[in-house]
Amino acid sequence: MADLEHLKKEAAERAAALVTSGMRVGLGTGSTAKYAIEAIGRRFQAGELSGVVGVATSEASDVLARSFGLPIEALDPRPLDIAIDGADEIDPQLNLIKGLGGALLREKLTEVQARRLVIIADHTKLVTRLGEKAPLPVEIARFGFLSTIERLRALGLGGRLRQPGAQPYLTDNGNYIFDAQLPEQFDAAALERTLKGTLGVIETGFFLGMAERAFVAAPDGVQELVRPD
Numbered sequence: 329m330a331d332l333e334h335l336k337k338e339a340a341e342r343a344a345a346l347v348t349s350g351m352r353v354g355l356g357t358g359s360t361a362k363y364a365i366e367a368i369g370r371r372f373q374a375g376e377l378s379g380v381v382g383v384a385t386s387e388a389s390d391v392l393a394r395s396f397g398l399p400i401e402a403l404d405p406r407p408l409d410i411a412i413d414g415a416d417e418i419d420p421q422l423n424l425i426k427g428l429g430g431a432l433l434r435e436k437l438t439e440v441q442a443r444r445l446v447i448i449a450d451h452t453k454l455v456t457r458l459g460e461k462a463p464l465p466v467e468i469a470r471f472g473f474l475s476t477i478e479r480l481r482a483l484g485l486g487g488r489l490r491q492p493g494a495q496p497y498l499t500d501n502g503n504y505i506f507d508a509q510l511p512e513q514f515d516a517a518a519l520e521r522t523l524k525g526t527l528g529v530i531e532t533g534f535f536l537g538m539a540e541r542a543f544v545a546a547p548d549g550v551q552e553l554v555r556p557d
């Protein structure tokens with residue numbers, strides 16, 4: 329395993345160590361979240377954790393968690409004790425862009441209910457401003473998607489429909505994703521409000537003010553970052 333992968337695993341294990349018996353846990357999606365699910369699963373199988381229930385943010389994470397025998401429940405209105413997930417960009421205030429893995433809607437639905445959102449990532453995800461490296465994934469309805477994309481362009485957003493092959497990428501919820509290029513200067517909270525008020529937009533990959541801390545894998549070890557007050 330490459331060094332960075334080892335460190336991602338270590339970051340995920342640091343986050344997984346915050347899970348204790350009886351917790352309801354939001355299980356993220358992606359290559360780093362996978363390590364966290366495996367770490368929780370191993371602790372569960374070893375009898376170190378009991379009464380833990382997971383809420384999975386994607387079909388893939390659901391299958392992985394169940395492979396360890398972890399009980400998985402649907403999301404209901406009860407709060408989650410903790411959610412652990414990866415991110416595509418992390419700014420100095422721990423605002424995030426998520427959704428390059430396509431699970432943004434279920435991730436946001438789940439993580440907004442978590443008392444603590446703990447992010448695990450490698451250091452390439454650290455940015456000084458959101459949109460520096462990654463596009464902003466915007467989940468849009470399939471019906472009328474070309475019209476929705478025109479509305480997004482009218483807001484000044486460049487970008488493209490996510491289409492890895494012959495067909496557009498389909499989320500677990502049966503929607504499409506528009507990967508928007510963010511301008512150099514923008515107000516993330518205002519843009520989030522505008523996007524949420526745009527017909528055809530279902531959710532955005534902005535996760536603002538949600539993360540409590542992040543374990544970030546860097547070549548010199550795992551750094552723990554806490555959201556500034």
Ligand SMILES: O=C(CO)[C@H](O)[C@H](O)COP(=O)(O)O
Nearest residue numbers: 358359360414427429430431
């Ligand atoms: O938001 C996500 C999925 O929708 C992932 O958490 C994000 O893409 C990071 O993935 P990885 O850990 O594989 O880099």
